[in-house]
Amino acid sequence: MxxxxxxxxxxxxxxxNGTSREFFGIWIVNILLxxxxxxxxSPWAKVRTKRYFYGxxxxxxxxxxxxxxxxxxLKGWIIVGVxxxxxxxxxxxxxxxxxxxxxxxxxxxPWLVVRAxxxxxxxxAWRNIRFSFEKDYREATKVFVGFAVLVPLSFGxxxxxxxxxxxxxxxxxASFGQDQFELPNMGRTFYEIYLVLAMIFFGSIMVLAFVLPxxxxxxxxxxxxxxxxxxxxxxxxxxxxxxxVVAGAFFITIxxxxxxxxxxxxNAIWNNVRIADNRFNSTLSTWKLMWIYQTNTLxxxxxxxxxxxxxxxxxxxxxxxxxTLLAASELEGFVARATQHENALADEAxxxxxxxxxx
Amino acid sequence: xxxxxxxxxDGKSSRRYLVELSLDAGTGIKITGDGxxxxxxxxxxxxxxxxxSQARAVYFPDDAxxxxxxxxxxxxxxxxxxxxxxxxxxxxxxxxYLVPSLVIVVASFWAGFEYGVPALARQAAFILxxxxxxxxxxxxxxxxxxxxFKPSQLxxxxxxxxxxxFRYMMADRQYQIEFRSSEKMQANALxxxxxxxxxxxxxxxxxxxxxxxxxxxxxxxxxxxxRHGLRQVIQNSMTAVLMILVAGDITSASSFAATLPVMxxxxxxxxxxxxxADDFAVHLLLxxxxxxxxxxxxxxxxxxxxxxxxxxxxxxxxKEDSASIDFLSTHPATQERxxxxxxxxxxx
Numbered sequence: 001m002x003x004x005x006x007x008x009x010x011x012x013x014x015x016x017n018g019t020s021r022e023f024f025g026i027w028i029v030n031i032l033l034x035x036x037x038x039x040x041x042s043p044w045a046k047v048r049t050k051r052y053f054y055g056x057x058x059x060x061x062x063x064x065x066x067x068x069x070x071x072x073x074l075k076g077w078i079i080v081g082v083x084x085x086x087x088x089x090x091x092x093x094x095x096x097x098x099x100x101x102x103x104x105x106x107x108x109x110p111w112l113v114v115r116a117x118x119x120x121x122x123x124x125a126w127r128n129i130r131f132s133f134e135k136d137y138r139e140a141t142k143v144f145v146g147f148a149v150l151v152p153l154s155f156g157x158x159x160x161x162x163x164x165x166x167x168x169x170x171x172x173x174a175s176f177g178q179d180q181f182e183l184p185n186m187g188r189t190f191y192e193i194y195l196v197l198a199m200i201f202f203g204s205i206m207v208l209a210f211v212l213p214x215x216x217x218x219x220x221x222x223x224x225x226x227x228x229x230x231x232x233x234x235x236x237x238x239x240x241x242x243x244x245v246v247a248g249a250f251f252i253t254i255x256x257x258x259x260x261x262x263x264x265x266x267n268a269i270w271n272n273v274r275i276a277d278n279r280f281n282s283t284l285s286t287w288k289l290m291w292i293y294q295t296n297t298l299x300x301x302x303x304x305x306x307x308x309x310x311x312x313x314x315x316x317x318x319x320x321x322x323x324t325l326l327a328a329s330e331l332e333g334f335v336a337r338a339t340q341h342e343n344a345l346a347d348e349a350x351x352x353x354x355x356x357x358x359x
Numbered sequence: 360x361x362x363x364x365x366x367x368x369d370g371k372s373s374r375r376y377l378v379e380l381s382l383d384a385g386t387g388i389k390i391t392g393d394g395x396x397x398x399x400x401x402x403x404x405x406x407x408x409x410x411x412s413q414a415r416a417v418y419f420p421d422d423a424x425x426x427x428x429x430x431x432x433x434x435x436x437x438x439x440x441x442x443x444x445x446x447x448x449x450x451x452x453x454x455x456y457l458v459p460s461l462v463i464v465v466a467s468f469w470a471g472f473e474y475g476v477p478a479l480a481r482q483a484a485f486i487l488x489x490x491x492x493x494x495x496x497x498x499x500x501x502x503x504x505x506x507x508f509k510p511s512q513l514x515x516x517x518x519x520x521x522x523x524x525f526r527y528m529m530a531d532r533q534y535q536i537e538f539r540s541s542e543k544m545q546a547n548a549l550x551x552x553x554x555x556x557x558x559x560x561x562x563x564x565x566x567x568x569x570x571x572x573x574x575x576x577x578x579x580x581x582x583x584x585x586r587h588g589l590r591q592v593i594q595n596s597m598t599a600v601l602m603i604l605v606a607g608d609i610t611s612a613s614s615f616a617a618t619l620p621v622m623x624x625x626x627x628x629x630x631x632x633x634x635x636a637d638d639f640a641v642h643l644l645l646x647x648x649x650x651x652x653x654x655x656x657x658x659x660x661x662x663x664x665x666x667x668x669x670x671x672x673x674x675x676x677x678k679e680d681s682a683s684i685d686f687l688s689t690h691p692a693t694q695e696r697x698x699x700x701x702x703x704x705x706x707x
Contacts, residue, residue, distance in 0.1 A: 022411045025451035032460045033447070035467050048410060048447075055413040062366075062375065062426075063413065127375060128368030128424040177373065334373035336422075 009279065009326040016320035018056030020310040026052055027309040043073035053312075057320050059126065060331050067130075068123040106148070110140035121174055129336050134173040143169045164190040167265065171273055177334040179276040186272055193264045197257050204252040208245045259289035270323060277328035284322050292318055363431040367395055370422035380417075380425055382436045390425065397423070406433050408444035411451075471601060472624060477631065480593040484586040492589040493553045500537070500555050511538035512560055521563070521572065528573050528647060534583065536576075538563070546661050550579035552588030565660055574644060574654035581639030587632040591625075598624045637696055641703045651704035655697040662693040 030045035047070045054066040090097040114135050121131040147162040164187045171183040263284035270282035296311035362381035367390055368374070378392040388399040397419075405418040415433055417425045427433070434445055450456045484492065511518065518538055525536050537557045541547075545561035556579045558572070566572045582588075598621050641651040 018411070022452070025453075025457050026411065028457055028460050028464060029447060029451045031464050035464060051410045052413075055410055065416070127373040128370045128422070129373045332372065332374040336371050 009328055011281075012060045012325040012327050012331070014320050014323040014325065015058045016056055016317040017058060018052060018313050018316065020313045023052055023313050024309040027312075040074070043070040043077060046070070046073060053316055054124065056316075059325060060327075062127045065125040065128070066123060067125060068119070106145060109148075110137055110144045113144055114140050117170060117173070126176070127331075127334075129177045129334050132175050132337055134175070136169075136173055139169060139173075160190040160194040161187050163194075163265070167269055171269065175337070176275060177336050179334060181273055181275045183269065183273045186268065189268045189272075190265075193261070193268065196264075197253070197260065200256055200260070201249055201253045204249040205245055208248045208252075255294070256286070256290060259293055260286045263289050266319075276334070278331075279326040279328075281324040281326055282322060283324075284319065288318065361436065364428040365390075365425045366428065367393075368424045368426070369395075370424060378425070380427070401437055404437060406437055406441070408441050409448045468601065472598070472627075476594050476597045476601075477590075477628065480590045480597060483593050484590045487589065492586045499551045499553070500557070503557070504539070508539035508541050508557075510540065512540050513538055513563060517563070521558075521569065524569055524573065525576055528576055528643075529580070532580065534580065546664055548575050548579050550582040550587075552583065552586070554583060556580070556583075565664065566657060567660075568653075570649060571653045571657040573649060574640060574651070575657060577640035577643040577649075578636045578654060580643065581636035582632065585632070585635055585639060587636070591628060591632070594628050595621070595625060634696065634699065637700055638703065641700055645704070651700055655700040655704075658693055658697055658700075 026048055030041070030048060033041040034045050047066065047068055050066040050068070054064040057064045087097075087101050090101065114133070114137060117133040118135060121133040124131045143162075143165045147158065147165055151158045151162050168183050171181050174181045263286045266284050267282045270280040273280060292315055296315065299307040299311055360381055360383040362379050365378055365380040367376040367378040367380075369376075376393040376395045378390050378395050381389045381391070382401070383389065386398065387401050388404060390397045390399075399419050403420045407416040407418065409415060415427045415431065417427075417433070417437075419425070450460065521538075522536060534554045534556055537555060538560065539557055540560040546559060546565040548556065548558045548562050550556050556576065558575070562575065563572065566575075602621060637654065640654050644651040644654070
């Protein structure tokens with residue numbers, strides 16, 4: 001489905017040139033100083049890490065820039081710490097406060113998301129032009145409160161649509177300079193993605209249900225024949241396998257689904273979004289991502305964490321090297337907006353509460 | 360006057376200008392080339408701290424930015440607005456600093472887990488009201504009764520007799536003693552933080568006299584009085600926090616990697632609790648004029664019973680195993696515990 005704009009476009013690959021060796025130094029010094037300062041260095045550590053990754057991401061001979069002020073992050077981080085402590089102490093002394101806090105948090109969620117995005121976008125720049133995020137609290141409330149409530153009511157059927165609306169909200173409110181990102185309607189694509197996910201789950205149940213009894217039955221008979229003989233014939237067929245089959249299917253689904261969702265959703269979004277007639281091409285592969293995640297996990301486990309920098313660089317390299325900009329013209333024409341300042345509070349808050357902002 | 364090549368971005372458009380940046384004591388910073396010609400006062404520019412080997416950047420008061428193309432000693436010519444970060448950048452880039460950094464980090468994490476976490480958790484556990492600890496295991500017995508235990512097969516008379524002996528040892532402690540039978544759990548006793556101590560029938564049958572059971576009871580009382588249940592919960596959450604610190608923003612897919620060290624730590628903490636309970640038992644038994652050696656005897660017999668089940672391995676192999684997989688087990692090697700208990704009882 002190439003249109004005229006893409007035919008005449010120029011392919012500009014995103015490139016990642018960070019190295020594990022260099023990042024190892026930043027990482028270990030970050031931990032050292034964080035430990036020595038009892039945690040107070042961690043905003044500076046975060047900024048240095050981000051600056052390294054942004055600065056190592058290159059497009060058209062210019063790298064990205066992370067401009068956040070660690071002192072602002074520290075302030076937000078202290079406020080979040082105080083609120084969390086108040087929540088912990090409060091809900092322990094007066095259990096009623098727990099749900100109240102959760103409700104307040106749910107209502108604050110749209111504000112937090114918008115603020116976090118503003119902070120992140122505003123502190124990202126390329127060629128000295130900053131990104132920005134429009135503060136649309138109304139739409140944020142609709143998506144992050146409205147849909148969050150509707151999804152369980154629809155027995156999860158709205159889940160893919162909710163995932164789509166979240167991404168659409170995040171994309172369509174982001175701008176580079178004065179040019180806005182535009183994501184077309186693609187709810188259908190998300191349903192297709194989640195349908196495949198469901199098929200992976202049920203498919204693995206089928207395969208396991210068929211394979212497990214074949215392999216395990218003789219083994220079970222040998223180990224504990226009396227237990228097997230107690231069961232009636234149909235129960236003997238089904239009972240012992242129900243749990244391992246479902247558990248195994250869950251395991252397979254988790255191992256595959258995370259990279260699958262990452263790859264397919266990233267690809268779908270980047271291949272459809274446009275900004276001022278420029279488009280993107282994203283070529284992430286589920287299997288390669290899965291391989292990277294699994295081997296990263298093993299590497300971290302067997303190196304007692306020392307290979308964490310290597311795994312971070314490796315993942316960033318794969319993701320960034322698979323993105324290309326299809327530029328409609330020279331990239332000289334982006335124009336900056338009037339500047340404004342955001343606070344880091346919301347950014348930190350969403351980090352702690354682990355909201356997936358996945359951009 | 361010295362100068363270097365740079366890219367200039369005016370902050371108004373994404374256009375890139377190839378310029379020459381020159382520094383002069385008299386006229387300040389001058390940027391010329393590609394149709395650009397601007398001057399800045401050196402005291403107003405902001406030099407971004409160096410990160411890795413990335414191009415150095417200078418930010419100007421009018422939102423413009425320069426990115427240096429060649430290596431250039433910016434710090435020598437412009438006001439040092441971040442000497443700390445020049446130092447940090449040096450640390451990050453030289454192996455001779457990184458190796459000591461690594462050693463310090465590993466040592467402080469080791470010390471943190473070995474002394475810091477247990478000591479802090481102990482403090483916290485004893486500051487918290489008693490009821491926090493006892494509330495922890497409230498439903499555990501009901502759960503275990505469903506999942507693991509069957510009613511005791513012991514004679515009622517025997518149970519009453521044991522309860523009587525135990526009551527004497529407990530003095531004014533308000534613990535509840537329960538007896539249960541279990542296929543999966545043979546000779547065992549466990550203490551729940553709520554103040555319930557469970558003996559399995561296998562345990563009662565394994566003991567050659569009641570004093571051995573009293574020794575086991577003393578050990579289990581140790582677990583409760585030292586608030587091991589609560590301390591374990593606190594220590595585990597502290598471990599998790601420290602792990603997040605190391606891992607930074609590890610994605611959820613790799614979070615499994617963080618669970619292995621946490622598991623190893625839990626096992627280590629659990630071994631510490633066992634020896635603490637042993638120490639507690641030795642003291643309590645001595646105070647009541649009982650023989651702490653009985654604890655060693657019954658521990659030895661429990662280990663033998665386990666060994667009998669795992670046959671076709673010779674004695675030497677077994678001993679080696681119990682030593683080498685020490686860091687993987689929740690209880691210290693039995694031989695070690697017995698030796699320690701015997702040493703402690705001789706000391707008194």
